[in-house]
Amino acid sequence: MxxxxxxxxxxxxxxxxxxxxxxxxxxxxxxxxxxxxxxxxxxxxxxxxxxxxxxxxxxxxxxxxxxxxxxxxxxxxxxxxxxxxxxxxxxxxxxxxxxxxxxxxxxxxxxxxxxxxxxxxxxxxxxxxxxxxxxxxxxxxxxxxxxxxxxxxxxxxxxxxxxxxxxxxxxxxxxxxxxxxxxxxxxxxxxxxxxxxxxxxxxxxxxxxxxxxxxxxxxxxxxxxxxxxxxxxxxxxxxxxxxxxxxxxxxxSYWTHTNYLGLGPSAHSLWWDADGKGATRWSNEPKLAGYMQRGEENSPLFRQFEPEFLDKKALAEERMLIGLRTARGVKEESLAQRYNYKLNADQRSWIARMRKEGYIQPERDGEAGVRLSDRGLMLADYIALQIISRG
Ligand code: SF4
Missing domain, CATH: 3.20.20.70 (Aldolase class I)
Structure with missing residues (x-):
């Protein structure tokens, strides 16, 4: 999809x-x-x-x-x-x-x-x-x-x-x-x-x-x-x-890295590579005048402004950053399956400490992952960066 x-x-x-x-x-x-x-x-x-x-x-x-x-x-x-x-x-x-x-x-x-x-x-x-x-x-x-x-x-x-x-x-x-x-x-x-x-x-x-x-x-x-x-x-x-x-x-779907194509000036796109090893993000020509000009010339650069390849680790970290802003949080299983990313001991012990302090919700049965409490959501970016920096 x-x-x-x-x-x-x-x-x-x-x-x-x-x-x-x-x-x-x-x-x-x-x-x-x-x-x-x-x-x-x-x-x-x-x-x-x-x-x-x-x-x-x-x-x-x-x-x-x-x-x-x-x-x-x-x-x-x-x-x-x-x-x-x-x-x-x-x-x-x-x-x-x-x-x-x-x-x-x-x-x-x-x-x-x-x-x-x-x-x-x-x-x-x-x-x-x-x-x-x-x-x-x-x-x-x-x-x-x-x-x-x-x-x-x-x-x-x-x-x-x-x-x-x-x-x-x-x-x-x-x-x-x-x-x-x-x-x-x-x-x-x-x-x-x-x-x-x-x-x-x-x-x-x-x-x-x-x-x-x-x-x-x-x-x-x-x-x-x-x-x-x-x-x-x-x-x-x-x-x-x-x-x-x-x-x-x-x-x-942005938060879960579903493929999407951006059309029109300054629109961003993200598309997984065919081999599934990562995804490319790029943006269109940023201004209307340039966009119209490229359209006029039928230029192949039309949609390839500043392409950036993201490997699975970069995508997993981004998933963490975005996912922790959501009420569902991030599931360990999906991190492992989609991005081959596993939390290490240092990350786990920091998460356990934050859980004790009430920033991270208790784990649900059979669903290992990180879900922030209302208090934690106020600091979602900070918490995500702390976890990522220990990876
Ligand atoms: S300037 Fe345009 S895009 Fe920006 S907030 Fe106002 S209406 Fe929305």
């Missing part, structure tokens, strides 16, 4: 905190869709192995994929169905912003095959929306979620950002309660991260904004986890919460 990721690099405006790749000019949108269709044809012709596996998940990310028209989304999905063997049970996610939810649009994209929508709400607080430079208002966020509930879309999720400067817990609860009114099947909640090359990064450097203290961010994370948990939306990864059966299959 495999997944497809499609990067749509257009946004209405730049959010203060965002360091994803996007362009605010949308004048090349139609040409871009044409290039994307061309890229699909090119990669499947050059690498037949990319079409040898059934596509189980498709993810339109960005940027803002809802900047595409329903007709364009349909065209892309039609081409995918033509070139790949798409599973009957495929999960097809599209990221969307509330201000793009126009009458009829949701019904049209659901009709085209989108069965999971990821709504970028972030907050309902009007002042904070302005600070974030989001393109939508509180009213648009409410209207979008209402429309989503009635859309007949199989599943959906909304993003929230916590740990904002000057945000207290009561304020955070208002956002959570507002979202819970719509019974979301899934929520992604992230702490605000200050990335250096963003407007927020520059505001922090100039002391215009003071980022939230780590303690406050941890308390916010606890509030989010407990409030969503009480509503039946359980944490299955540090930032992801779902009702049973609504976990993101696409994201979960």
């Amino acid at each position: 495999a997944g497809l990721y499609i990067h749509i690099p257009f946004c209405k405006q730049a959010c203060t905190y965002c360091d994803f790749y996007f362009e605010t000019s949308r004048k090349h949108r139609a040409d871009f869709v044409h290039r994307l269709l061309g890229e699909m044809e090119m990669v499947t012709a050059e690498r037949p192995d990319f079409t040898s596996e059934k596509i189980e998940t498709i993810y339109f990310g960005g940027g803002t994929p809802s900047q595409l028209t329903a007709v364009e989304i349909n065209q892309l999905l039609e081409k995918i169905r033509l070139l790949w063997n798409v599973s009957m049970e495929v999960e097809i996610t599209l990221e969307m912003n509330p201000d793009d939810v126009k009458k009829g649009y949701l019904a049209e994209i659901v009709d085209a095959g989108i069965n999971r929508i990821s709504m970028g709400v972030q907050t309902f607080n009007p002042e904070r929306l302005r600070f974030m430079n989001r393109a939508h208002s509180r009213e648009e966020a409410h209207l979008a979620l209402e429309a989503l509930q009635q859309s007949g879309c199989r599943s959906w999720t909304a993003d929230l950002i916590y740990g904002n400067p000057d945000q207290d817990e009561a304020d955070l609860m208002q956002d959570i309660d507002a979202l819970l009114e719509y019974n979301p099947p899934h929520v992604s909640a992230y702490s605000l991260t200050v990335e250096p090359k963003t407007k927020l990064g520059s505001m922090v450097r100039k002391n215009i904004v003071k980022p939230a203290e780590d303690d406050l961010v941890s308390r916010h994370m606890k509030v989010v986890t407990e409030s969503l948990g009480k509503a039946g939306i359980e944490r299955y990864e540090v930032s992801n919460f779902a009702r049973p059966g609504h976990e993101s299959r696409h994201n979960s």
